[in-house]
Amino acid sequence: MQGEERRMVSDPRDEATAGRSGRRARGELESDVLAALWAADGPLTARQVLQRLPGDLAYTTVLTILSRLHDKGMLVRHREGRGFAYAPVRDEASHTARRMRSLLEEGSDREAVLTRFVSELSAQDEQLLHHLLSGHEARGEGSEGKQ
Structure with missing residues (x-):
């Protein structure tokens, strides 16, 4: 699965804990949301993102992740109906290159x-x-x- 390459596990202990508790590793849900948006042909609403994610997530959880990614400057959004549609600021390659450079600088x-x-x-x-x-x-x- 390509999503495995997108996991943003900061600490190997998070991965082990996630496997035992059934919870996702730190950053994994953000990575999954970004992957869904990168795979889309255009902006997606929270409901559309939810439909593209594995597992049994609450709508409010997806909405929270989208809001956090927007607050971090990783997503742009525009009004669609009573809510918003979200799109990534950068493509996947640019996002990954930026992370690699950041790690190198550390x-x-x-x-x-x-x-x-x-x-x-x-x-x-x-x-x-x-x-x-x-x-x-x-x-x-x-x-x-x-x-």
């Missing part, structure tokens, strides 16, 4: 973090990264001045 040793990241890539992803970096170098967009 580390105290950028070289070690990047080295470990690259060493754990699949051969296919490593080739793709090399191709992307080669394209940037050819256009003069190397790492000069970046840290």
Whole structure:
């Protein structure tokens, strides 16, 4: 399931606790809501999001998550009937890239973090990264001045 890649588990203990208690891991519901919105052809109402989520969630729970994501600046909304329809501010790739960069900036040793990241890539992803970096170098967009 693609949704497995979207999970935003901050702490491995959250995942273990979620499995035992039947509760979702921290950030998992937000990830599921974002995934539903990214998969949609346009903005969705809370009811439409609820219909696309697995499990037995309350409408008010989905409404709360949508409101929180909107407050965080991750969603835009517009009036639709008596409620709102929501859409992501960024596409999934941009959102993930922003999270990756944020995590990189949190580390105290950028070289070690990047080295470990690259060493754990699949051969296919490593080739793709090399191709992307080669394209940037050819256009003069190397790492000069970046840290």
